[in-house]
Amino acid sequence: xxxxxxxxxxxxxxxxxxxxxxxxxxxxxxxxxxxxxxxxxxxxxxxxxxxxxxxxxxxxxxxxxxxxxxxxxxxxxxxxxxxxxxxxxxxxxxxxxxxxxxxxxxxxxxxxxxxxxxxxxxxxxxxxxxxxxxxxxxxxxxxxxxxxxxxxx
Numbered sequence: 688x689x690x691x692x693x694x695x696x697x698x699x700x701x702x703x704x705x706x707x708x709x710x711x712x713x714x715x716x717x718x719x720x721x722x723x724x725x726x727x728x729x730x731x732x733x734x735x736x737x738x739x740x741x742x743x744x745x746x747x748x749x750x751x752x753x754x755x756x757x758x759x760x761x762x763x764x765x766x767x768x769x770x771x772x773x774x775x776x777x778x779x780x781x782x783x784x785x786x787x788x789x790x791x792x793x794x795x796x797x798x799x800x801x802x803x804x805x806x807x808x809x810x811x812x813x814x815x816x817x818x819x820x821x822x823x824x825x826x827x828x829x830x831x832x833x834x835x836x837x838x839x840x
Contacts, residue, residue: 692717692736693715696737697719698741738763754784757783764806765786766798767789768834786804
C-alpha cells in the first residue's frame with residue numbers, strides 16, 4: 688500500500704509545524720500550506736491523498752478551497768477542521784464533498800483515524816475506476832466467440 692500523503696492547510700504556522708511533525712512520526716508524508724491558494728498550487732504537483740483543511744482562513748476560506756479541490760481533484764478526500772464550528776459551515780462542507788469534520792483542537796490520533804478512513808474510501812473509489820476501465824477494454828466471451836466466427840467465415 689502506498690504511504691499516506693496528507694496535506695495540512697491552516698493559516699497558523701505553529702499548528703502546521705507541530706501537527707505535521709506528529710503525523711510524520713505516524714509514518715505519513717506530510718505537506719503543509721498556509722492558504723487555500725497555496726494548497727491548490729501544491730495539489731498540481733503532488734499526488735496528495737487526504738487534505739485536512741481549516742475552515743476559517745483569510746482570503747480563500749476552507750469551504751471555497753474545498754469546492755475548488757473537489758472540482759479539480761475529485762478523488763482527494765478532504766477533512767474540514769474548525770475551531771468555529773457552526774452547523775451551517777458543516778452542512779456546506781459536507782454538501783460540497785467533505786469527507787468529515789473535526790473540531791479544533793483535534794488530537795493527532797483523531798486526525799489520523801479520520802485520514803485513514805478517508806484514504807480507504809479513496810482507495811475503494813480508485814479500485815472501482817480501475818475495474819470500470821478494465822471492463823471497458825475487455826470483451827465478453829460472446830464478443831470473443833463472435834469475433835472468431837467472423838474471422839473464420
